[in-house]
Amino acid sequence: MKTMNELFLHFLKDVYYAERQISKALPKMAKAAQNPQLQQAFTEHREETQHQIERLQQVFEALGKRAQGVTCEAINGLIEECEELLDEAKEPSAMRDAGLIACGQAVEHYEMARYGSLVAWAKLAGQKDVVTLLEQTLAEEKKADTLLNKLANEGINKAAKAA
Amino acid sequence: MKTMNELFLHFLKDVYYAERQISKALPKMAKAAQNPQLQQAFTEHREETQHQIERLQQVFEALGKRAQGVTCEAINGLIEECEELLDEAKEPSAMRDAGLIACGQAVEHYEMARYGSLVAWAKLAGQKDVVTLLEQTLAEEKKADTLLNKLANEGINKAAKAA
Numbered sequence: 271m272k273t274m275n276e277l278f279l280h281f282l283k284d285v286y287y288a289e290r291q292i293s294k295a296l297p298k299m300a301k302a303a304q305n306p307q308l309q310q311a312f313t314e315h316r317e318e319t320q321h322q323i324e325r326l327q328q329v330f331e332a333l334g335k336r337a338q339g340v341t342c343e344a345i346n347g348l349i350e351e352c353e354e355l356l357d358e359a360k361e362p363s364a365m366r367d368a369g370l371i372a373c374g375q376a377v378e379h380y381e382m383a384r385y386g387s388l389v390a391w392a393k394l395a396g397q398k399d400v401v402t403l404l405e406q407t408l409a410e411e412k413k414a415d416t417l418l419n420k421l422a423n424e425g426i427n428k429a430a431k432a433a
Numbered sequence: 434m435k436t437m438n439e440l441f442l443h444f445l446k447d448v449y450y451a452e453r454q455i456s457k458a459l460p461k462m463a464k465a466a467q468n469p470q471l472q473q474a475f476t477e478h479r480e481e482t483q484h485q486i487e488r489l490q491q492v493f494e495a496l497g498k499r500a501q502g503v504t505c506e507a508i509n510g511l512i513e514e515c516e517e518l519l520d521e522a523k524e525p526s527a528m529r530d531a532g533l534i535a536c537g538q539a540v541e542h543y544e545m546a547r548y549g550s551l552v553a554w555a556k557l558a559g560q561k562d563v564v565t566l567l568e569q570t571l572a573e574e575k576k577a578d579t580l581l582n583k584l585a586n587e588g589i590n591k592a593a594k595a596a
Contacts, residue, residue, distance in 0.1 A: 347510030372550035387535035
């Protein structure tokens with residue numbers, strides 16, 4: 271790896287792999303959630319993730335490259351932590367929902383970091399179309415994180431404390 | 434795991450493990466960095482991390498628990514990605530620095546997510562001293578992320594493009 275284009279491509283493949291893993295994990299998180307709004311948030315973010323995957327495919331295309339993932343140990347670890355939580359808290363509960371929100375927010379933060387770097391590098395390279403695609407996704411990840419925060423603060427955390 | 438206290442303790446152990454791994458990784462990142470300001474940023478954040486570990490020990494103490502980590506696969510994955518980068522880009526360069534910044538920012542974002550959840554739960558439990566300790570660290574992680582952004586935007590990314 272010697273050029274910024276190669277660095278960009280490496281992280282693009284990393285996030286492409288990550289999004290596909292997230293897309294598989296979100297239905298399980300929706301199923302595990304007890305709170306209906308949290309179920310809905312995970313389900314809707316799963317649909318959003320499908321569009322994000324398509325956007326990444328468009329980015330690969332714009333660069334004249336084949337859409338391809340590289341194993342991203344960070345996202346594997348983040349998803350594993352979520353599975354561990356469900357292993358240790360076997361029954362649906364507001365407490366488990368609070369934990370699921372924390373896991374979801376860690377995933378959103380990972381994506382914010384990755385898309386933040388990719389946007390900065392695409393801007394630097396003057397690739398306006400790529401910037402537009404990646405910025406759309408970055409905005410969605412921030413919105414998803416804000417929604418999870420809202421669900422935690424507006425009810426789930428208090429319900430978990432009271433239980 | 435059935436109560437919010439147990440959930441809190443689980444994530445506290447997770448971030449305690451994470452901080453100790455980060456504390457081991459940062460000297461390697463500082464050594465790998467070519468840009469002197471980036472070297473300094475990693476070195477100073479390593480010192481900050483030592484204080485963050487001590488703060489976590491104070492939190493364990495406030496809860497009457499022994500300071501103890503649990504393996505955090507997410508941080509292991511994040512650090513592994515950084516090592517992979519150094520494997521693929523063997524020579525120090527502005528491009529490698531840009532990649533190191535991206536790795537560092539992913540770590541900061543992970544910590545922001547974790548401390549964000551812990552602060553919310555400690556507030557809920559009315560543990561003011563714990564909130565104060567964790568909020569100090571959360572502010573430091575945000576500041577570290579902002580500094581990395583600044584270093585990328587103010588020179589390293591452009592140097593990497595020009596190289």
